[in-house]
Amino acid sequence: xxxxxxxxxxxxxxxxGAIGIAIFFAxxxxxxxxxxxEVETRRVAIDGPTGEVESYKEVRHEVxxxxxxxxxxxxxxxxxxxxxxIGLPQHILASTLRILIGFLISVSLAVPLGIAMGLFPRLRxxxxxxxSLMRPLPSIAWVPLxxxxxxxxxxxxxxxxxxxxxAAALIYTVEATLKVDPDxxxxxxxxxxxxxxxxxxxxxxAALPNILSGLKVVLAICWTCVISAEIVGGQFGLGTxxxxxxxxxxxxxxxxxxxxxxxxxxxMDAAFTLAERRLVPWMFLRRGAS
Amino acid sequence: MSDVVLAARGVTQRFGELVALEGLDLEVARGGFVVVVGAxxxxxxxxxxxxxGFDQPTEGHVTLLGEPVAGIExxxxxxxxxxxxxxxxxxxxxxAFGPRLRGGASDERVSELIRTVGIEGFDDHYPAQLSxxxxxxxxxxxxxxxxxxxxxxxxxxxxxxxxxxxxxxEELSRLAAATGKTVVFITHSIDEALLLSDRIVxxxxxxxxxKTSLENPLPRPRSAKQQLTPExxxxxxxxxxxxxxxxxxxxxxxx
Numbered sequence: 001x002x003x004x005x006x007x008x009x010x011x012x013x014x015x016x017g018a019i020g021i022a023i024f025f026a027x028x029x030x031x032x033x034x035x036x037x038e039v040e041t042r043r044v045a046i047d048g049p050t051g052e053v054e055s056y057k058e059v060r061h062e063v064x065x066x067x068x069x070x071x072x073x074x075x076x077x078x079x080x081x082x083x084x085x086i087g088l089p090q091h092i093l094a095s096t097l098r099i100l101i102g103f104l105i106s107v108s109l110a111v112p113l114g115i116a117m118g119l120f121p122r123l124r125x126x127x128x129x130x131x132s133l134m135r136p137l138p139s140i141a142w143v144p145l146x147x148x149x150x151x152x153x154x155x156x157x158x159x160x161x162x163x164x165x166x167a168a169a170l171i172y173t174v175e176a177t178l179k180v181d182p183d184x185x186x187x188x189x190x191x192x193x194x195x196x197x198x199x200x201x202x203x204x205x206a207a208l209p210n211i212l213s214g215l216k217v218v219l220a221i222c223w224t225c226v227i228s229a230e231i232v233g234g235q236f237g238l239g240t241x242x243x244x245x246x247x248x249x250x251x252x253x254x255x256x257x258x259x260x261x262x263x264x265x266x267x268m269d270a271a272f273t274l275a276e277r278r279l280v281p282w283m284f285l286r287r288g289a290s
Numbered sequence: 291m292s293d294v295v296l297a298a299r300g301v302t303q304r305f306g307e308l309v310a311l312e313g314l315d316l317e318v319a320r321g322g323f324v325v326v327v328g329a330x331x332x333x334x335x336x337x338x339x340x341x342x343g344f345d346q347p348t349e350g351h352v353t354l355l356g357e358p359v360a361g362i363e364x365x366x367x368x369x370x371x372x373x374x375x376x377x378x379x380x381x382x383x384x385x386a387f388g389p390r391l392r393g394g395a396s397d398e399r400v401s402e403l404i405r406t407v408g409i410e411g412f413d414d415h416y417p418a419q420l421s422x423x424x425x426x427x428x429x430x431x432x433x434x435x436x437x438x439x440x441x442x443x444x445x446x447x448x449x450x451x452x453x454x455x456x457x458x459x460e461e462l463s464r465l466a467a468a469t470g471k472t473v474v475f476i477t478h479s480i481d482e483a484l485l486l487s488d489r490i491v492x493x494x495x496x497x498x499x500x501k502t503s504l505e506n507p508l509p510r511p512r513s514a515k516q517q518l519t520p521e522x523x524x525x526x527x528x529x530x531x532x533x534x535x536x537x538x539x540x541x542x543x544x545x
Contacts, residue, residue, distance in 0.1 A: 187374035190342055191388035191436055192364040201391075205378040282378050285418040 025076055031067045032075040074252040082252035083260075086241065092260055094236035096268075098154070098229075099222045102161025106222075107215060110166050114173025115207065119199075124174065131167050139164030139221075140228040147232045157229040157237075164225035165218050172214025173207075180206040209280045216272050223265050238264075293320045295472045296341060296366070296440050300350035302497075303336050310336040312497035314350070318440070323466055323473045325487035327480060327533055329540040333498030334476045338442050341474065342366045354439065364388070367438030371445045373425040375417040381428050382413045388436040395435065403431040406468075408461065423454040430465065441466075443475040447482070456514065459485050463511065480529050484522060485512050492532045495540035502532045 008016075040061045048054030074082070117124040142163050150156035180203055188202040230239025242257035277284055296318040303311040310333040318324050328334050339345045340352050343363035352359045354366065375384050385403050389395030404410055407427040417425055426446055433441060443462075447455045463486055466473050477483055483490050484506060492502040506525070508516060516522050 181374070183370055183372060183374040184376060186344065187368065187370060188376075188387070189344070189362050190364065190366075190368045191432070192362075192391050194391075197391055201387075202376065205376070208378075280378070282416045282418060285416050 028073075028076050032073050034066050072251070074255060079252040079255045082250075083256045086245070086253050086256065087236075088241075088256065088260060090236045091238050091241045091257070092264055094234075095226050095230065095238045095261075096264060098157050098161060098226050098237070099219070099268075102158045102225070103165065103219055103222050105158065106162050106165045106169050106218070110169035111173050111211060114170045114211075115177050115203070117170070117174045118177025118207075119203075127170075131170055134163065135167040135171065137163075138228075139225040140231075143228050143232060146229075152233045156232070157226060157234070160229035161222050161225040164228075165222050168221055169215060169218045172218065173211050176207040176210030176214060177203070179210055209276075209283045212272075212276050212280060216269065216276075219268060219272060220265060223261065227261065294318065295320045295322075295355060296474065297353045298337070298340065298347075298350065299353070301337075301340060301347045301352060302349040303333070303340065303345070304348045309497040311340075311347075312499060314499050316491065316500055318472055318474055321470050321472055323463075323475065323486055323488045324491055325475045325477060325483040325489070326491045326493060327477060327483050327529065328493030328498065328501075329495050329533065329537040330478070331540060332493045332495055332536065334493060335444055337493075337498065338368070338444050338474065338476060341440070341442055342368050364436055365439040366442050367433035367436055367440070369426070369429055369433055369441060369443045369446045371448050373417070373422075373429045375425055375428055375432070377417050380414045380416055381409060381420075384417070384428055385431045385435050387432060399435070403435055406434070406465065407431040421454070422450050423458055426450065426458060427461070430462070434465075434469065434471075439472060441471050441473045441475075443473065445476050445478065448478070455482075460511075460513075462486065467510070480526055480533065481517065483529065484508065484517075484525060490529060492529060493536070495536040495543060501536065502529075504528070 042059050042061055043056050044059045045053045046055045046057055113127070117127055139160055142160050146156045146159045150159060184202055184206055185198060188198055193201065226237070227239040227242075230237035231243050234240050238257050238261050242254050245253035245257065294317045296316075298314050298316045301311055301314040302309070314333075314337065316324075316337075326334050326337070336345070340347055341354075341359070341363070343359045343361050343366070346360075354363060359366075376387065379387065381404065382400050385400050386395035389399070401413075404413060407430050409424060409427050409431070412420065412424065417428065420428065429446070446462075447458050450458060459482060462473075465471075473486075475483075475486060487506045490502075490504055490506055491500055493499065494501045504525075508522060508525070
C-alpha cells in the first residue's frame with residue numbers, strides 16, 4: 001500500500017457517493033414496485049338464466065407482487081407526493097423555531113457559567129456533581145415530568161430542549177476553557193495584560209473554537225430533545241407529525257417526516273459550519289495558504 | 291554595580307517537598323548576553339519564571355534595576371519554546387498585542403519591528419500559516435514591541451530544525467547587538483551557548499545553583515566556521531565536562 005490511509009480523489013468520492021444513494025433508492029423502488037406480476041388463470045362460473053351454473057370460462061388475470069406491501073412500505077413516488085400534502089413547512093418551522101429558541105436559552109446560560117467554572121475551581125467543584133447527575137438522563141426521560149408540569153404547550157417543549165442540552169453545553173464550555181494553552185495566558189500576562197484583558201483578549205478567543213465545536217454537537221442534541229418533546233402532542237412539529245401519522249398507519253407521511261428531520265439537521269449543521277468559518281477563521285487555515 | 295540590570299540573590303525555590311533552586315546567585319550586566327546551560331530538571335525554567343515575576347522565590351530575592359520583582363514584570367519579556375503566539379491574531383495583531391493593552395500601537399512601529407525581524411510581506415498572515423522559524427521571529431518582535439529591559443529566552447530554538455536554528459541564532463545575535471538588549475537565554479545546547487553568549491553559566495543538578503560562570507572570549511561576529519578552532523573546542527570541552535558531572539548527578543539522583 002503506497003499511502004495509508006488509502007484515499008481517492010474528490011471527484012471519485014462524489015461519484016461513489018451518488019452511486020450509493022442511487023443504490024438506496026433503487027432497492028427501495030424494487031422492494032415496493034409491482035414489477036413481479038404473475039398471470040393467474042381463474043375459472044369463472046357463468047350463470048345461466050335460471051340461476052344455476054351454466055358453464056365455466058377461463059379468465060387470465062394479472063396480479064402485481066410487491067415484495068413489501070403497503071402499508072409496510074410506500075413506494076418512493078408515493079412518499080415524494082405525500083410530502084406536498086401534509087403541511088410540511090409549518091411542521092418544519094415549528095420544530096426549527098423551538099430548537100433555535102431552546103438552544104439560545106441553553107447556550108446563553110451554559111457558556112458564561114462554563115467559562116466561570118473553568119476559571120474558578122471551587123465553583124467547578126460545586127456545580128459538577130449536579131451536572132453529572134443530569135447528564136446521563138436522555139431527553140425523553142424528562143418528557144413525562146414536564147408534561148405534568150406544563151401540559152403540551154411551548155413551555156413544555158422548550159423545557160425539554162433546555163434540560164436536554166444545558167449539561168452538554170456546560171461541559172463542552174468548561175472543557176474548552178480548561179484546554180486553553182497556559183503559555184498563551186503566561187505570554188499575555190508577561191506582555192502586561194490585566195485580569196480583565198486576559199479574559200476578553202486571550203481566554204475568550206482561545207476557548208472559542210472548542211466552545212463552538214461543542215455547541216455544534218449540542219445543536220444536534222437539541223433535535224433529539226424536540227422530537228421527544230413533541231411526542232406528547234401539540235399542533236405542529238415534525239415529532240408530532242410522525243407520531244400522529246403513525247396512528248393512521250400513514251407510512252409515507254412518517255417517512256417524509258423522518259427525512260425532513262434529517263435534512264433540516266444537515267442544513268443547520270452546514271449553517272453552523274459557515275458561522276464557524278466567520279467567527280473563528282484562523283481555525284480553517286493551513287500553512288502556506290493566505 | 292550600577293550596570294547590573296537583573297540579579298538573583300540567595301534565591302531558594304521550593305514546590306512542596308521539591309527544592310528546585312537553592313541559594314542561587316546571579317548578576318546580569320546591562321547589554322549582556324548570558325546563556326544558562328544545565329541538565330534537564332535543574333531549575334533553569336524555574337529561574338526564568340522568577341525573573342519574569344510569574345513566581346515569587348521562597349527565600350532570597352530577585353531584583354530588576356535594583357528594585358525587587360514583586361509581581362508580573364513586563365520589563366522582562368519572555369520568548370517561549372513553543373512560540374505562544376495568539377492564533378486568532380495576524381502577525382501585526384500579535385506584535386501590537388502588548389502596546390494595545392496600554393492604549394495603542396503605532397502602525398509604523400509595528401512595521402519597523404516586522405522589518406527588524408525580517409518577516410516583511412507576512413503582515414496579515416495568521417500564525418498557522420507560518421513556519422516554526424517565522425513564528426519565533428514574530429514572537430521575538432512581539433516581545434520587542436514592549437521595549438523590555440531584559441529578554442528572557444526559554445529554549446526558543448529547541449523546536450526548530452538544525453538549519454533554521456542556525457539562521458535564528460545568527461539573527462538573535464544581530465538583534466541583541468543592534469538593540470543593545472540584555473538577554474538571558476536558556477538552552478541544552480553547548481554549541482548554541484558558545485555561539486550566542488558573552489557569558490556562559492552552568493547550573494548544578496537539582497537543587498539548582500550556579501556551578502560555573504565563564505566569559506566567552508570568542509570574537510564576534512561568530513559563525514559555524516569557528517566551531518573547528520582549537521579555542522572553541524577547548525571551551526566546549528570545559529563546559530561539557532562541567533555539565534556532564536551534573537547530568538550524571540541528576541541521573542544518579544533519579545535512580
